[in-house]
Amino acid sequence: MSLAEPASDSAPFFSSDSEAEGPDDQPAVQPEESASGVSKVRALLTVLILCYINLLNYMDRFTVAGVLPDIEHYFGIDDSKSGLLQTVFICSYMFLAPFFGYLGDRYNRKFIMSFGITFWSLVTLASSYTPKEHFWALLLTRGLVGVGEASYSTIAPTIIADLYVKGKRTNMLSVFYFAIPVGSGLGYIVGSQVSNVAKDWHWALRVTPGLGLIAVLLLLFVVQEPKRGAIEARPEHQLHQTSWLVDLQALSKNRSFVLSTFGFTAVAFVTGSLALWAPTFLFRAAVFAGERAPCLEAHCASSDSLIFGAITCVTGVLGVASGVQVSRQLRKRTPRADPLVCAAGLLLSAPFLYLAIVFAQASTIATYIFIFLGETFLSMNWAIVADILLYVVVPTRRSTAEALQIVVSHLLGDAGSPYLIGVVSDSLRKNDSFLWQFRSLQLSLLLCSFVAVVGGAFFLATALFIEQDRNRAENYVLTDDEPIVVPKSGRSTRVPVSSVLI
Template identity: 35%
Template sequence: MNDREPNHSKPSKLSSFRSRYAYTVLGTLTLINLLNYVDRNIVAAVGKRIQDDLSLSQTEFGLVLSILIISYTIFSPLFGRLGDRYERRKLVAVGIALWSLATALSGVARSFWQLLAARSFIGIGEASYATIAPSLISDTFPQSRRGTALGIFFAALPLGYAVGYIAGGVLSTHFDSWRIPMFIVGVPGLIMALAVLVMREPVRGGMDQGASARMDIEADREGWLRAYWRVLKIPAFLWASLGYSALTFALGALSDWAPTFLQTDKGMDEQSANINLGLIVLVGGAIGTFSGGFISDRLLRFTSKSYFLVCGVTVALGAIPTLTAIGSSHTTIYIASIFAAVTLLFMSNAPVNAIVVNSVAPNLRATAMALCILMIHVLGDAVSRVAVGRLSDSIRDSVADGSVSTVVTILSNWLSLDPARQHLSLALLITPVAMIIAGVFFLVGMRRP
């Protein structure tokens, strides 16, 4: 097959769906996605060691966390259009190799700027994979099984975060270093990049029927900006992406600051905090992601808006246990609340991505994923990671100079939080607000054509 392959041939019959090969492809891509999130999250797991070693403030560490998302967001539109025009497996393989190498190299960083540079290259590699892999899955599975397939694929997100937390905590404690874990988790991705190259390139739209299988010929003739504008005007895509942006705002802040939050504000040691978080995300995230995709597919029998319904209800409900976890001082209560929040919030992973890929023509799916990624990170975690760090520093400083705001005083009294010691907890209160906003966007999307 040529590198450039617009491939507008007639879609194949659904009877050509080959279950064994399809699930082999899905398993390979899911394993790589797991490595993706391990490499992304392990920095958060060893964050306190990095801050101590490199003398980073919480604001600086927030930038280290955010730079990956910033570069990932900037390069996603590029890989989105490339993924709709060229052979996808080669683009994916290059991305995997790049982020894996950059992860390993981050372990040799000796300054804030060196670590920042290494993390930015991880984001570039991940941009290729995240924009293109869902389109490969969509062209490998029929639409009736797509939500479940994407549920399996995105289950790697909580699993990867869990492995990142656990591996970071255990390895950093064992080696008494945050650097060696970076080398260890970076190597497997280089091997998996070769596995992608032996996969077959699926026919675009080959698993779709009727109108959903039709290519958008005009999109191939248009420039990149016009193609992205064409996608943005689709109501289902727009409301799903707005809801996903608000959800990502909350999840990004919580996932990266949770280890520090449990240590500084709840009094856990580093290893206990990371293992607890790892197990919670492993079990709760897997249950949420699998069940969200499965329930959404089953509810299609009753409403065509089932994906929006599942997203809206579960995300809005997630605000309740999140608020409980931040305010509680009882270990059993806040651990159980974190578990409940993770389960509810991860239920939207599969359905929201199914909305994105199903809302556009097959030859615009990578473009749609890229635009969605751009939106959720520009409006979401690229902002929230730094915002929480900055807000936490600001509350701490205001306590030191006696200028605590009325809002902070009210919230501190309401939740029995000490702003001098638990300023990070107060900063994290912006996350349940974002969850409620996300739920509203998803439910509005139900009512749009």
């Protein structure tokens, strides 16, 4: 089966603020729900299937975090080696993202995703059979899981972008990104509860592979590949493909894309650190306070993963929904609404995360309340950041842009943050007492609040350029020889390639 897509006929380009008229004053472009070549019902089913797969994606990613105390005890590893479990996964994920981004801009995205999900499901299943003498094998299989996830995360948002525009696109992206916190929370819940029932953490890793194979069948038999850019009246054959190096050069000059990517890097750093370490940190706090027995057996029974997972699910839904709604209302006053809401989310999350970490040993209830508030504000970014990328980048470069954002945000964010937190924790620990097991991890997690403030500053900087870069992307046409920026007046103006910021 070939991945190559056949060329398709499509309507001529016209400005997004005007409508081209055909004979007898009839619109020359099909209605929105059919312009992509996908029916309205099939488009909705596609979004729901992509949402389901995204949920599985994050369930699988954070199942390990839900049973981390069991894994540490089983393999006899310290905090730095525990942090490597997340780091090796993120590293393979981010380094392969550009490869799949390149493919996603040029070939059939449905088949690429199907291959990746099948691979990730099989490798996850294999990781559940790792013997205790071979911790390296668990690291290897967790790294290979990133191969499959890279093939999905770089491509799925671009399919939604080719099915919907403007307000509908934002709504569908919010549905898609609900799956991130909900799936993450389910990863903790399913991982910890399956481990509790089976009395063996290995079974926690055997849940998502079967669900992943169901996702592949849905992709192959229900999802239909949309035409790139047709929904925006900018079909891909009119925009033309440019070389990968030209794409990268153009994206590097897009200030809104670059700055929002650095802002999202801060989100990735904080969420990556909390995702792996929060349940273990809460468990150690309870042991230090005498509220829970230490982990001395093969199975470390704990309710912290369950509670943290439930909080992650709820705060994710509240955060994504409130972020989209606040942004929608603020857009009526300023076109800079999206980056301003992202900045507010990070800046407001910082003090609550700080208080959650500081209060951990004194009050469990206060800690959970502050975590709830901090994660809610942090989750306001997910759908909005994705929307920013899609409307400041032209359709033929979106998968590449997604891949580049994944590389940068993970390379400087959650690829290293879990390991960094573990290394700092080990370096601060004066002895192996319950006090210092808790205190060293507490001090290292304080880095999250500082990074959140830095991320907020990057989003504030994005607000300075967002309007200009969005207008450039919306009025951009690529001809055979050089790009044309079409202003809202409809008159075409040729400009040098080096001056076009896409």
